[in-house]
Amino acid sequence: MLYNYFKIAFRNLRKYKLFSFINIFGLASGMMICLLALIDIKGSFDYDNFHPHPERTYRLLTDVVSKTNDRMAFATAPLPLADVLKKDYDFVEGATHFIRAYGEFDDGRKRLQPMTFWVDADFFRVFGYPIISGTAATAPHTAVITKSMAEKFFGKANPIGKVIQYGEAGAFTVTGIIDNTTPGRSHQRFDLLLSAQSLKSEALTDWKNHQEGYTYILLKPGVTQETFEKSLASVASRTTKIIQNAKINSYHFRAQALSAIAPSHEELMRGTYEPTYGKLATEMGVGLLTLLLAVFNYINLTLARSLSRAREVGIRKVVGGLRWQVMAQFMAESVILSLLGLALAFVGLKMIEPMEFVQRWLIGGVKWGWETGLLFVVFSIVAGLLAGWVPARILSNFEPAQVLRSHTGLKVIRGISLRKSLIVVQFSVSLLAMITLYVLDRQQTYMAEGDYGFVREQVLTIPILPGQSADKLVNALHQQAGVTQVATTSDLFGSHPQDTQWAYRQRSKTDSILIDCFSINHQLIPALGLKLLAGQNFRPIDASKNRVIINEEALKGFGLGTAKEALGKTIILSDNREVSVAGVVKNFNYASFVWALKPLLLQYQPERFQYLNVKVATGTAATSLAAIEKVWKQLYPYEPFAGQWYNDYLLERHSHDDDNNFLGVLTAIAFSIACMGLLGMVTYNTETRTKEVGIRKVMGAAVHQIIWSLSWDFVRLLLIASAVAIPLGYLAGMAILLNFSYHVSIGIETFGPCLALLFLIGGLTIGLQTYRSAIANPVKALRSE
Known part of the structure; x- marks a missing residue:
């Protein structure tokens, strides 16, 4: 059978x-x-199933309870907790930190921002990432690097023994290459691991800092999680007494088994890279x-x-x-x-x-x-x-x-057939996906091409080589015919600021605001067309370095009154440096459109300069670029030229082509399925109405009349699908755009192209099939019946 x-x-x-x-x-x-x-x-x-002892390894979570009894769960823990547990409890076999480090590294030729963490010696014993070459980073000022990051820094050369510079932390020697990809998936991601022996001791003894590092404990065999958490309860009560935060009621610690980290059952503050059940x-x-x-x-x-x-x-x-x-x-x-x-x-x-x-x-x-x-x-x-x-x-x-x-x-409701209802659902879903993808694409285009409030046309950005002065290059560029200004900055506008710090008006630090800082020279403001509302620009050589320029948001944040009233007033930065306001610049979007305007501070600190912004005269882009490349080759014959037009930088920074391509594949699949279904229905409908078409043609009906008669029912389905998908698409689009402080609008400019594409593809699917039926010989049609 x-x-x-x-x-x-x-x-x-x-x-x-x-x-x-x-x-x-x-x-x-x-x-x-x-x-x-x-x-x-x-x-x-x-x-994390490839680590040596996943069944005995736990991550410590911190539950912070505020005075209003609001509870927040953190994936991080106070940094001294690991040493206390290892010292006071004999059932702890190992304890390790995984502390995020931020900033740029350079090897004298390149400047990169790898994903970096501080780790101690126990990290290499608790976790099973294989060291494929060299040794672990256990001594002060040593590091291990992943193979992919080693290639970015050193190319094909052996990275063992190479030295990389990490800001004020100093030089680090690479002692090994670690593999964090082939063993298996992990909730930890990193490019570079630095020895925590290089950290200052006070960094690991500050109980108040519970958000910067992750703590992992390896228990001895036979010790249960219940036993461990009983000990954590007593440590938590001591921690609450030590910190004594006016806004915090209590701290609680939990042990999360390594095998239970992924998929995540709860949303954790400062979470790592484990997938959530919601994502799945x-x-x-x-x-x-x-x-x-x-x-x-x-x-x-x-x-x-x-x-x-x-x-x-x-x-x-x-x-x-x-x-x-x-x-x-x-x-x-x-x-x-x-x-x-x-x-x-x-x-x-x-x-x-x-x-x-x-x-x-x-x-x-x-x-x-x-x-x-x-x-x-x-x-x-x-x-x-x-x-x-x-x-x-x-x-x-x-x-x-x-x-x-x-x-x-087969009828569903009010005479609407089941088959027609399913076609409406298919095209509604397809159109909804198309509208959502188009909204996302328009927003990314807006972020790349929108008005940031500064001039970026005819501006070439050039990274300054690490550890080298750019004075010779700047002087040589000034001598080129098409170059009008050569500005220097610590970072490029239009991306996430790298230097954010607390600033104050009073020494008591009771009036603090968070402010984004950029270091610039005197040519940046005219080169990018920024407008000074009051005060003066930096001088060509500002030896004092204690004069700053702020934006209107900083003016409001500090309560300095009008732009003219703010001139000469002092601001205290987080390093206790006292600076005076030399000027106030009109607000502009120095960061991404994701964030609203924030307080900005522009200062003159040449040691922080990392980029040149070369303004060239209109119509000289090609010739100026060739001349600039020639100057670069003369000064740095062994270094590749990495200049990039500002417009191209913003396009690269805010366009996510790979993500959009995949979403486009999903949308195309949904649309093709719907069109295939429509094609099948139209084909079957025309086949079953062959005799009717033949009679209509014999009675004198024109081809366009027959096409309309056969197509109208399906065109009506597309109209119904559009009526269903448009309001849903608007809601979905707004849900995406709410994540951006500055975004595009959703209107006819969004729905128009989507509807046009829907009816173009749907119309071709319907029209071609019905046209074939309409032009068929009626004699053959009637004879076949």
Whole structure:
């Protein structure tokens, strides 16, 4: 019997080739997204399983309870906690810190910002990242580096023994290369690990600092988590007494097993890179939604052919077939389609696997073998059974008498057919995805091309080589014909500020505000077209370095009155340096559009200069660039020229092409599934109305009249889908834009192109098929009837 089911199923697949292709393609597209989600979910439960003792390793969490009894959970812990536990409790075998370090490193040639952490000697014993060359960084001023970061710093040269400079912390010698990618997925990510022996002792003894470092404890064998947490309770009570914060009621510590970190059950402040259940549910939801669109196609096309299949059902029942046997036939066809779709989905998965977004956010680092393949097959069979259940149940319910009277119509509400409802759902989802993606793309374009309040046209940015003075280069550039200004800055505007500090008006520090600081020279303000509201620009040589320029937001934050009233008033910076206000500049967006305008302080500190901003005359961009490159080669013959136009820098900084490309693939898949379903429905509709078309043509109907008659029902479905998707798209778009302080609007400029594309593709799908039917020879049509 089972053999006959599959034999008939293959026969039907060959008979209805177009419908079979549509169903296989749709199921493959949906399953490909589901397979991506399944791989990521599988990998999420494999986090940190390669370490030596994951069952005995715990991360310490801190619960901070405020005076109003609000509780906040942190993934970090006070830095002295590890040493206290190791010293006072004999069941602790090892304790280690994982402390974030910020800032730039340079090796004398390049300046990079790797993801850096301070670690102690126990880190290399608790965690199992293999050191593929050299030794661990346990001595003061030593470091281990990942292979990928070593190549960025030193190219193909051996990094062992190389020295990199880290700001005021000094020089660090690379002692080893560590591998943090091939062992498996981990909630920790890093490029560089520095020996914590280089940290000042007070940094590791400050109980008030509970947000900068992660603490891990390795328990001795046989010690339970309950025993450990009882000890943490007593330490927490002592911690609360030591800190004595006026805003904090109490501190509590929890032990989180290494195996329980991923997937995360709760949202933690200062969390690491473990996936959350919400992320996994979203991924699976997107995959299942895409698969559901393909299932709609299967239901649609199967029910569209219900009249021909109803005769088959009637004959089966007349000769004694039972309902479950008829259902089994339809379910067998569905499973075969699903398995064929799985094969095509696997091919698609291999095609998109190299995409950077897929590797970075989904399946990068996941190891999967035959167990995962078996899971795919089981998932495919289940998907096929679910897809075939609705049409199998409906078609197997037909009675022979109903078949003879052709009572096969299916109604949902108020005469709207089930098939039409499914088409509306498909196009609504596709249009919603298209609107959301277009809003995101417009926002990224706006962030790259919008008005930041400073001039960036005809401005070339050049990184200053680490450890070298740029004076010779600046003097040489001034002599070039097309160069009008050469400004120096500590960082480029339009990105996240690197130097943020507390500033005060009084020595008591009771009136502090957080202020972003940039170091500039006297040519930056005219070069970028910034407007001084009061005061003076920096002098060509400002030896005092105690004069600063602030923006209007800083003026308000410090309560300095008007721009003129603020001149000469003093501000105290976090390093206790007292500076006076020399000028007030008009507000401009020095940071990304993600953040609202904040207080800004411009100062003259040549030792912090890292970039040149070279302004060239209009119309001389090409010749000036060639001249600047020539000067660079003369001064630095062995260093590559890294100059970049400011517009290109902002475009690169704010455009996320890889992410958009993947989202575009998802949208294209959803749209193609919907269009395939529409094509199948239009094809079947025109085939069943062949006689009607022939009669209309014989009676004198024009081709355009026949096309309209055949198309109107489907055009109406597109209109209904648009009415459903537009308000949902507006809400989804606004949900995205609320994350940006400055964003684009959502109106006809957003909906217009999306609707135009919808009706263009939908119209072509409908029009081409109905046109073929309308121009057919009516004699052949009537004779075939």
